[in-house]
Amino acid sequence: MELAITGGTKLFALLGYPVSHSVSPIIHNSFFRVQKTNCTYIPLKTSPEALRETVRVLRESFEGFNVTIPHKQAIIEYLDEVDPRALLYGAINTVKNDNGRLVGYNTDGYGFIKAFEMSGIEIEGKKVLLVGAGGGARAAICELLRRKCHVDIINRSLDRAIALKQDVSGHFPGSVAIYGSENIEGTYDCLINTTPVGMFPNIDSMPIDPRVLERIGIVYDLIYNPWETKLLSAARHRGSKIINGFPMLFFQAAEANRIWTGLPLPNQAGQELFRKIAGHLKIVQTV
Ligand code: NAP
Numbered sequence: 001m002e003l004a005i006t007g008g009t010k011l012f013a014l015l016g017y018p019v020s021h022s023v024s025p026i027i028h029n030s031f032f033r034v035q036k037t038n039c040t041y042i043p044l045k046t047s048p049e050a051l052r053e054t055v056r057v058l059r060e061s062f063e064g065f066n067v068t069i070p071h072k073q074a075i076i077e078y079l080d081e082v083d084p085r086a087l088l089y090g091a092i093n094t095v096k097n098d099n100g101r102l103v104g105y106n107t108d109g110y111g112f113i114k115a116f117e118m119s120g121i122e123i124e125g126k127k128v129l130l131v132g133a134g135g136g137a138r139a140a141i142c143e144l145l146r147r148k149c150h151v152d153i154i155n156r157s158l159d160r161a162i163a164l165k166q167d168v169s170g171h172f173p174g175s176v177a178i179y180g181s182e183n184i185e186g187t188y189d190c191l192i193n194t195t196p197v198g199m200f201p202n203i204d205s206m207p208i209d210p211r212v213l214e215r216i217g218i219v220y221d222l223i224y225n226p227w228e229t230k231l232l233s234a235a236r237h238r239g240s241k242i243i244n245g246f247p248m249l250f251f252q253a254a255e256a257n258r259i260w261t262g263l264p265l266p267n268q269a270g271q272e273l274f275r276k277i278a279g280h281l282k283i284v285q286t287v
Contacts, residue, residue, distance in 0.1 A: 005040055011061060012041040012260065015054060015075075016068035019043040023224075024066060027253045027277060034269040037261060039063070046071065052078065055102070064096045064260040066253075072135055079104040088142055088171065091135045094256040105259055108139035111252030112222075113147075115243050121190075121218060123147055129184065129216070131207045132194035133160040136222050138168075140194055145174030152188070154181045154208070156195075181208060190218040191235075198229035200285070210234045217241065224249055227282050246281065250274055 014024045020043065028041035044065075046054045051071055055078040058065055067075045072091040076082060079095065079102045086092050086106035094105040116123045124147045130137055133155035144151050145168060153176065155161040161178045169176055197207040203226050210231075213219065219235035224245035232242045254265050265273075 006038065008038055010037070010039040010063045012039060013044045013058065013062055013065040014041070014068060015044050015046040015051070015058075015065055015071055017045060017047050017070060019045050019068070022068065023249065023277070023281065024068075024253060026280070027250060027273075028257065030273050030277065031254070031257045031265060034266065034273060035257075035261065035263050037263070039261070048074065051075070059097060059100060059102060062097060064094070064256075066094055066256060067092055076104065078102065085109065085142075088168070089135070089138050090167065091138065093252065094259055096259050105256070106139060107252040107255035107259070108136065108248070109143040110255040111248040111250070112140050113143050114251035115220065115247035118247050119241065119243050121241065121243075123149065123190065125149060126189035127187075128152070129154065129188045129191045129212075130194065131155070131192065133157070133164040134194065137194040138164060140192055140222075141168055141176070142172065145172030145176065147174065148172075149174045150177075151175070152177050152179050152184075154179050154184065184208075184212055187215040189216075190220060191216045193219075193221045193223070193229075193231055196223065198226075198231050199223045200225045204230060206230050206234070213238050213240065218243070221245060222248060224281065225285055227285055246278055247274075250277065 014022055022043055025041050025043050032039040051074060075092050082104040086104050089106045091106055092104035094107050096103045126149050128144055128149050128151045130141060130151050130153045133153055141151055153161045165176045165178055193207045195207045197205045213235050218241045220243040221229045221232050222245040223229050227244060236242050
C-alpha cells in the first residue's frame with residue numbers, strides 16, 4: 001500500500017496569522033507531486049506570540065517554511081543567515097533549514113518579474129507608477145530599479161514612501177520619485193498596485209482615480225482574489241494590458257521550491273500546474 005506520509009516524509013509549512021485562506025499549500029503540494037518527492041506542506045496558524053516557539057520546533061523537524069503576514073519582518077531575528085536580496089527587501093518569505101541553520105530568502109521579486117515575462121512584456125527602462133510602499137512594493141521596486149526603470153511612488157502615508165525611497169535609492173541604476181495621488185501628471189508605461197485596495201471582500205474599491213488609467217499602457221495588480229479587480233477591469237475596458245497577482249504568487253512559490261529541493265520544476269508540468277491552479281482559483285472565487 002502506498003502511504004501519502006511516511007516516517008521519511010520531508011516537512012514544509014506556511015507560518016502566518018491567519019493562514020486558512022492561503023493557496024500556498026495547494027501550489028506546493030502540487031509541485032511535490034509533480035516532482036515525485038516524499039514531501040508535504042501544511043499551513044501552520046502562528047500568532048506573533050507563538051512565533052519563537054514555532055520556529056524552534058520547525059528547526060528540529062522541518063526542511064523549510066514560508067512566512068507570510070504578519071511575520072515577514074519579525075522572523076529575521078530567529079534566523080542564522082539572510083540572503084542579501086532579502087536583506088535589501090527587509091522581509092523574508094522563504095526559510096531553508098540547512099542542517100539546523102535557518103537561512104532566509106525572499107522570492108517575491110522573482111515572482112514579480114516572471115509575471116511580466118509570461119505576458120511578453122519587456123519592463124526594462126520603463127516609466128512606472130507604483131501605488132503602495134509596503135512589503136510587496138519593496139520587492140517590486142528593487143526589481144524595477146535593477147532594470148533601470150523610473151519609478152514614481154504614491155502611498156497613503158508619505159513617511160513610508162519616503163522610507164522606501166531612502167532604503168532603495170543608490171543601490172540600483174533606476175531612479176525614484178514620490179508624488180501625492182492628486183499630483184499625478186503625464187503618461188506612464190505601467191501602473192502597479194501593491195496595496196490591498198480592491199481585494200476580497202472589498203472588491204468595489206479602487207486604489208487610484210480611474211481617470212489616471214487613460215494615460216497608462218500596462219496595469220499590474222498584485223491582488224489575485226478577485227481574479228480581476230475593479231482596477232484591472234477598468235484598465236482592460238480602456239484597452240490596457242493587464243496582469244493579476246497569480247503569476248507572482250505561483251512563481252515566488254516555484255522559486256521557494258527550487259531553494260528547498262534544488263530541483264527545477266519541469267517546464268511542461270509547470271505550465272500545466274499553472275493552468276490547473278489558475279482554473280481552480282477562478283472557480284473558487286466566483287462561488
Ligand atoms: P503591507 O506591507 O501591509 O503594505 C500595504 C500597502 O498598502 C501600504 O503601502 C499601505 O499604505 C497600503 N494600504 C493598505 N490599506 C490601504 C488603504 N485602505 N488605502 C490606501 N492604501 C492602503 O502589505 P503587502 O505585503 O505589501 O501586501 C499588499 C498587497 O499585495 C496585498 O493585497 C497582498 O495580497 C498583495 N501581495 C501579493 C503577492 C503575490 O504573490 N501576488 C505578494 C505580496 C503581496 P500605508 O503605508 O499608508 O499603510
